[in-house]
Amino acid sequence: MCLIDYKISTYEEAVQVVKEVGLLPLSPLIPHYPSLDSITSKEHWYSGSEFDPWLWRAQFPVDGVAAYGKFVKKKSVLISREFLPLVSAILGSQYSVAKRYNDGLVSREALELFTLISEEEGIDTRVLRAKAGMKDKEKKKVFDNALLELQGSMDIIVSGTKEKTNVSGEKNGWSSTSFETLAFWSKNNHVDQRKIETDEAKHELKNHFEQLCGPESMKALVKIFKL
Structure with missing residues (x-):
């Protein structure tokens, strides 16, 4: 079991939890x-109130508190700004998306989306899909999989949400996600840019989680981060 039992009701309390645990799914x-x-x-x-955690999820990256995205097992997680260099050193890659594509490690669609996001940081998902020529229904799965691929390798993060509005500027429909490259978000939010070796990162993460978690939690974390 986790050694700390949380129960919160405000965004400010959630911020403290994210800072304490480092990783919050x-x-x-x-x-x-x-x-x-x-x-x-x-x-x-x-x-839709100030107590809505669904709204908070997009506020964390906006405030620079945590990176947000489907980084682990294709599931959405928050990673605190302090923890981000450690997790990135393990789950990310030291090579560029372009080099990995040339080496056959990245799909063509992922490279294309990464290029578009790099050219327009904070791009709305709907705009991104249109610019990538993936608006057709049959291309939605390809688009979604490419975004998952880039999040799983920690090349991009969710940077917030953007409301859909009509010509009058009134809210019209569901808000959509916006994306930034991890490098851009990290620089803007003063994330530690020093290079961390994978073994060092694993050692620090293991020490942290061992103080916070019991055997069952640790077993899963060891598998996720190959600790």
């Missing part, structure tokens, strides 16, 4: 480990 991902879903009241989700 949105929904249960690691046995006996906190998630934003498990430490908040179900009644507040999707309420």
